[in-house]
Amino acid sequence: MKRVLLIVSGGIAAFKALELIRLLRKAGHGVTCVLTDNGGQFVTPLSLQALSENKVYTALFSLTDESEMGHIQLSRAADLVVVAPATANILAKMAAGLADDLASTVLLATDKPVLVAPAMNVRMWLHPATQANMATLAARGVRVIGPDEGAMACNEFGPGRMSEPPAIAAAIEALLTPPAERLAGPLSGRHVIVTSGPTHEPIDPVRYIANRSSGRQGHAIAGALAALGARVTLISGPVSMPDPAGVSVTRVESAREMLAACQAALPADAAVFAAAVADWRVANAAEGKIKKQPGAAAPALALIPNPDILATIAAAGPNRPRLVVGFAAETDDLLANAQAKLVRKNADFIVANDVSPETGIMGGAENAVHLISAAGVETWPRLAKEAVAARLAARIAEGLT
Ligand code: C5P
Numbered sequence: 001m002k003r004v005l006l007i008v009s010g011g012i013a014a015f016k017a018l019e020l021i022r023l024l025r026k027a028g029h030g031v032t033c034v035l036t037d038n039g040g041q042f043v044t045p046l047s048l049q050a051l052s053e054n055k056v057y058t059a060l061f062s063l064t065d066e067s068e069m070g071h072i073q074l075s076r077a078a079d080l081v082v083v084a085p086a087t088a089n090i091l092a093k094m095a096a097g098l099a100d101d102l103a104s105t106v107l108l109a110t111d112k113p114v115l116v117a118p119a120m121n122v123r124m125w126l127h128p129a130t131q132a133n134m135a136t137l138a139a140r141g142v143r144v145i146g147p148d149e150g151a152m153a154c155n156e157f158g159p160g161r162m163s164e165p166p167a168i169a170a171a172i173e174a175l176l177t178p179p180a181e182r183l184a185g186p187l188s189g190r191h192v193i194v195t196s197g198p199t200h201e202p203i204d205p206v207r208y209i210a211n212r213s214s215g216r217q218g219h220a221i222a223g224a225l226a227a228l229g230a231r232v233t234l235i236s237g238p239v240s241m242p243d244p245a246g247v248s249v250t251r252v253e254s255a256r257e258m259l260a261a262c263q264a265a266l267p268a269d270a271a272v273f274a275a276a277v278a279d280w281r282v283a284n285a286a287e288g289k290i291k292k293q294p295g296a297a298a299p300a301l302a303l304i305p306n307p308d309i310l311a312t313i314a315a316a317g318p319n320r321p322r323l324v325v326g327f328a329a330e331t332d333d334l335l336a337n338a339q340a341k342l343v344r345k346n347a348d349f350i351v352a353n354d355v356s357p358e359t360g361i362m363g364g365a366e367n368a369v370h371l372i373s374a375a376g377v378e379t380w381p382r383l384a385k386e387a388v389a390a391r392l393a394a395r396i397a398e399g400l401t
Contacts, residue, residue, distance in 0.1 A: 002176045003030040005078035005112075007103045008048065010038025012153045013085040013119035013162035017043065020084055021051040023169040029176070032078065033057070036090070036103045057102055071102060075110035080175055083107070085119035085162045088130050094142070095133035113175055115143040117168050122158030144242060145171045148365075149214075159240065164365045166384035170220070174227050174245040185229025186397040192230045193268045193321070194222040195275035195309065197237035200253045203301065204286035208253075211276050214363045215239030218274030220389035222247045225272075228393050233265040237275055255281065255306035262313055270323040270396050273310040274351075281306050314346040323399045325392070328352040328372075329362070338372050348399065349373050351392065371395065 004024055008017045017033075024031050031052040035045055037059075045056040057074065075081065083090060083103075090103060094116075099105040107114065116137070124130060125147060138144065146163030163171075196218020200208040215236055222234040223244030232247040235258055243249045250265070252258045255277045262271070280303035290299055314324040326347040328338035331354065338352035350372040355362045368382040371392075380391065 014042035019165040084117035086116040119162030188229030197239040201281040213276035224389035224393035
């Protein structure tokens, strides 16, 4: 059993710590909680205690009692220290090395890996002070998950929402799995290419055509494959997602760059094409910025088709990966379209999902997919994107054995 010391600091996202504890316990990990005074305004020690089935530590001075565990011991008895939510304040204290309560003292005293899940107002997150603190912490090896972008409790929109508990639990799992165990994973010795995110197709040097893909599903798949021991090359369009743990990332912008990066990454045992590649690019992208001419008509953009990366890599040939997985994001006739795509693109699996706006799947935390292969259609329940990724990685491992 691995032991997680979970520090819950103050913020509306503190309620999500309860779900995180439940997920960690379900995965068989021991959880001990430290609750800051501000955190205690949002969740009670009793709920943390009930879910963790462990004593909850709240104040520094209660630990001076000899019968209690000292803060040094508390910080060292864990395999991993997680701060979720991590407020701007606790991140600043960590960066500065302040120790004025139990949580900050534990963080200064620990010699264990630390993962933080920031949660705060978008302006606080984007403030140069917070960004400088994050850079300091990253340089010291502190791992970060999130924050996500979205609507916030303070009625603003932008980065600052704490990552969802399944995503934090997956990051914890990756950090708790020692490299040696990863080496023994079912995909050890296998190379898998994953594409993720949107592509940007230039109109001129400052303008481009893009789409709403967040890269969340593709990045989760790359992380899940790495967790099973695969050597993963993630080829990503422009996204604001952090790099998944243990994955080598190549950043590209356009579809043509993505294809070139995929070809350069071959040979591979499997390839997963989760990117939302632009179908068209501007035929005559301008070398210089197109000027607005007073009174002149708007420029016409002629579009030409982009290469189909999936179809190109999946075409029969000596370099074809043994298992090729494509995605079909559709708003109409999902299964029929996905089945046609399986054949047309010569893929082995198609992961089909309905991305109608009312599903909230595009850019959201969950996905509801069907796995289509020559054997038929399997319908999976609606799951966190990390859980879809874990299932798909397991199927890829099966497919390669
Ligand atoms: O044909 P459609 O765009 O719906 O196919 C989606 C699948 O094909 C996804 O797996 C996507 O990553 C891949 N694709 C690609 N290159 C393109 C277009 C789609 O790899 N130019």
